[in-house]
Amino acid sequence: MRDVAIIGQGMTKFGELWERSLRQLVTEAGLAAVKDAGVPGDRIDAMYVGSMSAGRFVGQEHVGALVVDEAGLAHHHIPSTRIEAADASGGVALRQGYLAVASGDADVVVVGGVEKMTDVIDQEQTNTLATVLDQEWEAFFGATFPSVYALMAQRHAHKYGTTAAQLAAVSVKNHEHGAMNPNAAYPFAITKDAVLKSPMVADPLRMLDCAANLDGAAAVVLCAADKVAEFTRKDRAVKILASHQASDTLAMHDRASITELAATKHAAKRAYERARLTPADIDVAEVHDAFTIAEILAIEDLGFYAKGSGGAAAEKGLTSWKGEKPVNTSGGLKARGHPPGATGVAQAAEIVQQLRGEAGKRQVADAEIGLAHNVGGSGGTAVVTIFGRMK
Amino acid sequence: MTVGIVSYGAAIPRYRIKSEEIARVWGEDPDSIKKGLNVHEKTVPSPDQDTTTLSVEAARVAIKRGRFDPKTIGAIYVGSESHVYAVKPTATILSEAIEASPYLTAADFEFACKAGTAAIQTCVGLVGAGMIERGLAVGADTSQGAPGDALEYSASAGAAAFVIGRERVIASINHTVSYTTDTPDFWRREGQRYPTHGGRFTGEPSYFRHVQAASERLMERADMKPASYQYAVFHQPNGKFPIRVAQKLGFNEPQFKTGLLTPIIGNTYSGSSVLGLCAILDEAKPGDRIFMCAYGSGAGADAFDITVTDEIRNLHREGTPTMKQLIDDKEYVDYATYAKFRGKIIKGASA
Numbered sequence: 001m002r003d004v005a006i007i008g009q010g011m012t013k014f015g016e017l018w019e020r021s022l023r024q025l026v027t028e029a030g031l032a033a034v035k036d037a038g039v040p041g042d043r044i045d046a047m048y049v050g051s052m053s054a055g056r057f058v059g060q061e062h063v064g065a066l067v068v069d070e071a072g073l074a075h076h077h078i079p080s081t082r083i084e085a086a087d088a089s090g091g092v093a094l095r096q097g098y099l100a101v102a103s104g105d106a107d108v109v110v111v112g113g114v115e116k117m118t119d120v121i122d123q124e125q126t127n128t129l130a131t132v133l134d135q136e137w138e139a140f141f142g143a144t145f146p147s148v149y150a151l152m153a154q155r156h157a158h159k160y161g162t163t164a165a166q167l168a169a170v171s172v173k174n175h176e177h178g179a180m181n182p183n184a185a186y187p188f189a190i191t192k193d194a195v196l197k198s199p200m201v202a203d204p205l206r207m208l209d210c211a212a213n214l215d216g217a218a219a220v221v222l223c224a225a226d227k228v229a230e231f232t233r234k235d236r237a238v239k240i241l242a243s244h245q246a247s248d249t250l251a252m253h254d255r256a257s258i259t260e261l262a263a264t265k266h267a268a269k270r271a272y273e274r275a276r277l278t279p280a281d282i283d284v285a286e287v288h289d290a291f292t293i294a295e296i297l298a299i300e301d302l303g304f305y306a307k308g309s310g311g312a313a314a315e316k317g318l319t320s321w322k323g324e325k326p327v328n329t330s331g332g333l334k335a336r337g338h339p340p341g342a343t344g345v346a347q348a349a350e351i352v353q354q355l356r357g358e359a360g361k362r363q364v365a366d367a368e369i370g371l372a373h374n375v376g377g378s379g380g381t382a383v384v385t386i387f388g389r390m391k
Numbered sequence: 392m393t394v395g396i397v398s399y400g401a402a403i404p405r406y407r408i409k410s411e412e413i414a415r416v417w418g419e420d421p422d423s424i425k426k427g428l429n430v431h432e433k434t435v436p437s438p439d440q441d442t443t444t445l446s447v448e449a450a451r452v453a454i455k456r457g458r459f460d461p462k463t464i465g466a467i468y469v470g471s472e473s474h475v476y477a478v479k480p481t482a483t484i485l486s487e488a489i490e491a492s493p494y495l496t497a498a499d500f501e502f503a504c505k506a507g508t509a510a511i512q513t514c515v516g517l518v519g520a521g522m523i524e525r526g527l528a529v530g531a532d533t534s535q536g537a538p539g540d541a542l543e544y545s546a547s548a549g550a551a552a553f554v555i556g557r558e559r560v561i562a563s564i565n566h567t568v569s570y571t572t573d574t575p576d577f578w579r580r581e582g583q584r585y586p587t588h589g590g591r592f593t594g595e596p597s598y599f600r601h602v603q604a605a606s607e608r609l610m611e612r613a614d615m616k617p618a619s620y621q622y623a624v625f626h627q628p629n630g631k632f633p634i635r636v637a638q639k640l641g642f643n644e645p646q647f648k649t650g651l652l653t654p655i656i657g658n659t660y661s662g663s664s665v666l667g668l669c670a671i672l673d674e675a676k677p678g679d680r681i682f683m684c685a686y687g688s689g690a691g692a693d694a695f696d697i698t699v700t701d702e703i704r705n706l707h708r709e710g711t712p713t714m715k716q717l718i719d720d721k722e723y724v725d726y727a728t729y730a731k732f733r734g735k736i737i738k739g740a741s742a
Contacts, residue, residue: 018596122590199423 001102003225005237005390008037009349014185014216014337022051022058022116027070029217029342030112033349037221038231041073045106047080048097050089050113052340054082056128058116067112086132087290089113090218090344091374091383095243097222098385107224108231113346114217115339125213129340132377134251146210146291148252148378150202153293156259157204159308162296164204166311168195170292171208171334173320178331180321180362185214185337209292211338218346225390234390238352241369241386242274250380259308261375263382264301268373271384272303279303282325282386283367284354286347288375289332295319298373299327302384326364329354344374344383355389394519395563395697397459397556398706400452401669401714402445403549403656406435407721408729410544416726417539424544429630433547433657435729436533442471443481445550445662446531447488452711453527453552454489457559461489464554465523467497468513470506470530470661472579474499485529496523503577504626505687506530507551507661512693514555515564525556532660537585538735545629547657551665561703562672562681566613566696570605577688588688597690598628602636605692606684613696617641621679624650624667626686628658642682649674650683655718668697670714677701 010032012025020028026049034041047068055061064080083093090113097111117125130139133148156162172192178184190208198207228237246266249255255262272278279302287302289295296310304325305313313319319327330336330350333343351370353359370387409432414421425431436445446469454461469481482497500506500513507530514526531550536542555564576597579586589597602625610616617623623642625633630653637647650667652659659666664685671681681697712720730736 016591016595018592118592121587199427200420 002104004098004101004240005223005225005228006220006240006348006352006387007223007228007232007237008033008035008039008221009219009352010036011183011218011346011349012216013183014214014339016118017215018118020215022054022060022114023066023070025116025215025217026067026112026114029114029219030067030071030110033219033221034110037223039108039221041071042076043108044073044078044110046078046100046109048083048093048109048111049080050083050093050341050344052084052086052089052115053128053131054116056131058119085381086376087338087340087343088374088376088381088383089341090346091372091385092245092344092381094220094344094348094385095245095383098240098243101222101224107227109222110219111222111345112217112219113342113344115341116215117213117339118215137251137253144202146202146205149291149293150205151252152258152297153204156293156296159259160311162311164196165192166315167204167209167292167296168192169314170289170295171195173314173317174289174328174332174334177321177329177362178335180360181331181336184331184335185212186331186335205291205293211290211333214337214339216337216339216342216346218342218349220345220348220352228390236356237390238355239388239390241277241388242271243383243385244270244274245381245383247381248379252378259297260301261297261379261382263379264298264373264375264384267382267384268302271386275386277369277386281369282371283369284326284329284351284364285371285373286330286332286350287327287373289328289334290338290375294375295327295332302371302373321362321364329359329362329364344372347372347374348385351387355387392519392557393560393563394515394555394557395560397525397554397559397561398453398457399554399669399672400449400456400552400711401550401666401717402448402452403659403666403717404434404436404440405720405722406437406724406732407432408435408724408726412726413544428544429654430545430657431654433545434549434659435724435732436548438732440548441475441533442473442531443475443484445533445548446481446485446529446552449531449550449552450485450489450527450529453554456707456711457554458707459525462492464491464525464527465495466514466517466526467491467495468500468510468526468528470500470502470510471532472501472503472506472660473532473534474501502691503687503689504628504660504663505685505691505693507665508685508693508695511553511555512567512569515567518555518557525554528553528555530661530665532662534658534660535585540585542586542588545653545658547659549656549659549662549666551662551669553665559702559705560700561706563698563700564695565698566609567693568605568609568612569691569693570601570608571691572601574690576690593688594632597688598632598686599636601690601692602626602684602686603640605694606640609694609696615680615696619680620646620682622649622671622675623647623682624664624671625684626664627651627653627667630654652718666714672703673713673715675699675703677703
């Protein structure tokens, strides 16, 4: 396999983007990434796009052809593939793009992720999000996306004593980070008290424990590491050191434990092995905080903190951008926003900015190694990607 | 020539239901409902109250206060989204009930929550053009909220009637500006029992965009600043939006508190901003400037710049209720009674 680098990144601001359509969003992000990379259109060999549910949200399938067409590249007849893996769609798309370049099939690949959620009413958003669960055994009986994570939070609290205040600390920290990210949907700080007093969604998860339903797109440009110099300076390239994906049972009740995501653990283990790194080597991480409990599970399952101690780590501020293990410097899914298909790609875009030293106010000093962790549904899919600065 | 409000009247049902009671039935947290919507209780129409009867009640108060011959009314427009008949005007029933002359023009208006202000604008136009001497504009609703929907906490009932003319004007309408676009934030199709709303889409791109656009243009045209007004009243779909938009525009609490009624009577839809105006006219003094902006889903906003005149002292208020008296005269019902009154209980064929 060849070495692969990211040479460009771009994203739209995330938010309730009432005036813009799915195609406008993905094209805006794609053009920004291509411009950042300095890649001319005729050098793009393939495209991948992550989209969780364009069919239900905007009635548009065949998103692969759509993005090539909107990019003005239809007459180049390059392959373009839409990837669906619930809210890990973006992360899986990134991995497919990586494999295409690593295999030698393509030299330059554009990977996008997009979701346009706000064209449907709230109930339809909730119903569509529940399609990431097991329809026959979970959603049919009334389970919603927040409710399954609430069960994980309940169990985590029961087993390890994780408190509502510890959950709230995750949200407060991610908003503090989001306030420094111009592309964040919610670029403002919130207090612990505000989280603890926000309306209950699914006990113990309150409104401000949950990532909101939003619109947005992100894109990155991948390039064979030995061809980077043709397009950009080496110090603007970020190498993908490892990318692994793992699966688990679709329904949560079939798992041996619900205080961990086994898919995350497996993907992380293999990614660390491939990159010859350990959790201690990670300088900055973007993890999948669809709910505050999800970030606590993630920092444990990724090996940053021992099982059961994630809540305490969050509360002590260890995962702040100024802390020992900066997590979700972008604001995470909570404050940057979570348009499902876009999230995995936006995470990569954040890590690229951090490793390039272009993350502005939220820059983590001397970040050399970064990690992105993207989860589909309640953990049926997880992708872990490790990035390093080009030496 | 000054055209404006000659008289006005209000009507709301005396039955009320508290947000706690609705929340109790649906297993919701009453505090977060009250905090989230800023609606504490709402009016509930009795089985015999509908848009027509509330319109008649409000119009009769306006005529009594104005002390003029209803036969001089040349136009009647009733704005509502809950007209009793799909085909057959409320305005004709109202005209007979107040003993107006058959030689008048009449129609029902519908523009979600701003049909009442559209009726006022039409009357201002007809009076200003000299086509009629007086016009009667009514905004009235017995609005619908599906059981269990967020709308159920706010959708209430009420009516406000305004006589528009050029003689004995108590409040002149100096300027009015509308802002109208095709924005589908809330709708009810033919045959549907309850409306559908676009959730958060009803906020920023709908209510706020339209109300701000109309308000800003109005103040520009009237050469007024928020601080120049003694009162400000906005459409009140809940208790939060009007406060937020007022503050965004630069108004403060002393200006908007008098007209803010939704927290205690609910959203009376076509009656919402105009009932707030009634509360203001109950206490306003000659020379006071009033800012009003109505909003209707679909969507549009009607903004008004109004000046209270010396004539307001001569309004014959005796024997007519103030808005405060209407609000204070109340009787609470439980959810079961509310469900019965609102026709939410479907009886068997044999009953």
